[in-house]
Amino acid sequence: MSETAVVEVKKKNEALFSKKNKRLITDPLNDNNPITIQVLGICSALAITVQVEQAVIMGVSVLAVLILGNLIISLLRNLIPSRIRIIVQLVIIAFLVTLVDLALKAYVPAVSEKLSVFVGLIITNCIIMGRLEAFAMGNKAWPSVLDGFGNGLGYAVVLIIVAVVREFFGSGKLYGFELLGDPTSGAETGLYAMGYMNNNLMILPPMALIVVGVIIWIQRSRNSKLIESH
Amino acid sequence: MAVNKEGSGYTFAFAIVLVVLVGATLAFTSMSLKDKIKKNVNDKKMMNILSSVGFTDKDVTRKNAAEMFEKYVVKRMSINSKGELLVEKSGAVNALDKEDPFNFDLKKQYKSDIAKLVQGLKNNPVELMKKVDALEDAKYPMYVVEKEGEMLYVMPMVGTGLWGPVWGYVSLREDCNTIYGAAFDHKGETPGLGAEIKKESFEKNFIGLKINDDKGGFVSITARKGGKLPGNEHQVDGITGGTITSNGVNEMLYRSMLVYSRYFKSK
Numbered sequence: 001m002s003e004t005a006v007v008e009v010k011k012k013n014e015a016l017f018s019k020k021n022k023r024l025i026t027d028p029l030n031d032n033n034p035i036t037i038q039v040l041g042i043c044s045a046l047a048i049t050v051q052v053e054q055a056v057i058m059g060v061s062v063l064a065v066l067i068l069g070n071l072i073i074s075l076l077r078n079l080i081p082s083r084i085r086i087i088v089q090l091v092i093i094a095f096l097v098t099l100v101d102l103a104l105k106a107y108v109p110a111v112s113e114k115l116s117v118f119v120g121l122i123i124t125n126c127i128i129m130g131r132l133e134a135f136a137m138g139n140k141a142w143p144s145v146l147d148g149f150g151n152g153l154g155y156a157v158v159l160i161i162v163a164v165v166r167e168f169f170g171s172g173k174l175y176g177f178e179l180l181g182d183p184t185s186g187a188e189t190g191l192y193a194m195g196y197m198n199n200n201l202m203i204l205p206p207m208a209l210i211v212v213g214v215i216i217w218i219q220r221s222r223n224s225k226l227i228e229s230h
Numbered sequence: 231m232a233v234n235k236e237g238s239g240y241t242f243a244f245a246i247v248l249v250v251l252v253g254a255t256l257a258f259t260s261m262s263l264k265d266k267i268k269k270n271v272n273d274k275k276m277m278n279i280l281s282s283v284g285f286t287d288k289d290v291t292r293k294n295a296a297e298m299f300e301k302y303v304v305k306r307m308s309i310n311s312k313g314e315l316l317v318e319k320s321g322a323v324n325a326l327d328k329e330d331p332f333n334f335d336l337k338k339q340y341k342s343d344i345a346k347l348v349q350g351l352k353n354n355p356v357e358l359m360k361k362v363d364a365l366e367d368a369k370y371p372m373y374v375v376e377k378e379g380e381m382l383y384v385m386p387m388v389g390t391g392l393w394g395p396v397w398g399y400v401s402l403r404e405d406c407n408t409i410y411g412a413a414f415d416h417k418g419e420t421p422g423l424g425a426e427i428k429k430e431s432f433e434k435n436f437i438g439l440k441i442n443d444d445k446g447g448f449v450s451i452t453a454r455k456g457g458k459l460p461g462n463e464h465q466v467d468g469i470t471g472g473t474i475t476s477n478g479v480n481e482m483l484y485r486s487m488l489v490y491s492r493y494f495k496s497k
Contacts, residue, residue: 080244088244088245091248099255102259102260102267103263105267107266109271109273113274
């Protein structure tokens with residue numbers, strides 16, 4: 001994984017400044033998406049995509065941590081002793097995640113309860129470690145911020161797409177709104193009154209994996225660059 | 231720069247400075263947000279207590295939790311394992327008052343003193359209760375709610391599920407025997423299996439059940455694997471695929487309600 005990232009960084013250094021920076025944001029959205037192409041951060045993609053709201057918040061949290069982490073590491077990159085660089089990166093990530101956790105607990109407690117242990121899991125999200133090590137350690141602050149923004153966005157977009165599919169088919173809702181009527185047994189309304197039932201399989205983690213798989217399939221079949229030769 | 235960045239001295243110095251800075255910032259943030267976080271935790275606790283006496287999320291929100299709690303909860307008490315009353319408070323909750331039963335951390339007590347006893351004597355409730363009763367400092371908080379002219383008794387409880395702690399509040403009617411409502415929660419039980427304990431579909435089965443038999447002897451409530459027996463007033467349907475969580479809930483209900491029932495009998 002890191003090998004391809006290093007090659008990519010070298011290639012970008014040769015490109016024009018503005019064009020290069022733009023690609024830092026657009027690349028992770030499609031050609032080099034952290035979830036569907038690099039297959040990083042799958043654990044959280046499975047765990048918190050049952051509802052769109054949680055996916056949005058997880059996406060925003062990772063985005064914030066990734067931008068700030070990239071920025072801090074990039075500013076410190078010439079000071080960090082290379083022997084302990086991974087530990088320094090971990091300390092910075094853990095620091096930022098703890099800050100996010102405290103802020104969520106203090107200002108949006110309902111969300112904090114829903115995310116519960118997954119906030120802590122941002123620390124182990126390999127996308128963040130990957131970007132800090134592969135990009136921020138070797139690039140200036142501004143491109144690092146853009147790279148963090150791009151990758152965070154690429155992660156959030158996939159998370160939200162999976163969550164939309166799972167919440168709609170699993171609970172008949174989108175962002176908490178009941179689109180198909182009230183499924184309470186005995187008092188069904190809307191589609192439920194006509195005998196429609198939610199697909200409970202959608203709620204379970206394996207379905208997230210299948211949805212991610214379908215997204216990868218669609219993406220690869222549409223993007224000729226991603227089709228492998230063998 | 232004249233400093234050798236790969237030298238051990240520099241590496242140590244860098245690590246120390248970084249850790250001190252990070253530590254200081256985190257400590258500062260944590261201290262300045264402490265009050266807000268504490269208030270949120272207390273609001274949630276009030277919401278949970280009120281939900282066991284039939285208030286829904288729509289009735290009690292985070293915004294009006296403290297207000298509703300003060301309005302409906304007329305007394306906050308704590309008792310010891312013999313069922314003797316230790317403290318009784320009423321009026322608004324004072325977050326700084328350590329005596330206040332509301333501020334007592336039942337989860338902490340369970341974790342430090344009771345959990346290991348439960349672990350060892352899972353299949354021997356009689357022996358387990360002997361050990362639990364022997365804990366002289368153990369406190370059991372409870373709440374008296376006045377709703378629609380009736381006095382309801384809310385019993386908080388903590389236990390162990392499959393993956394982590396489970397907890398809940400069970401409320402009794404004025405007769406101190408019939409269950410008025412129940413609210414359970416958990417930290418990380420399996421969604422769709424053990425996690426079902428926090429669903430209304432599980433909680434509503436408790437309504438109307440009795441914790442004592444006809445002669446007044448304590449029976450407790452059991453979630454029975456294979457479904458409740460018809461006409462049984464002390465059973466609910468166990469959760470399919472959630473046997474260990476169900477067993478944890480049963481253990482929690484028996485151990486906690488036995489202590490509270492002593493208070494009700496002496497009253």
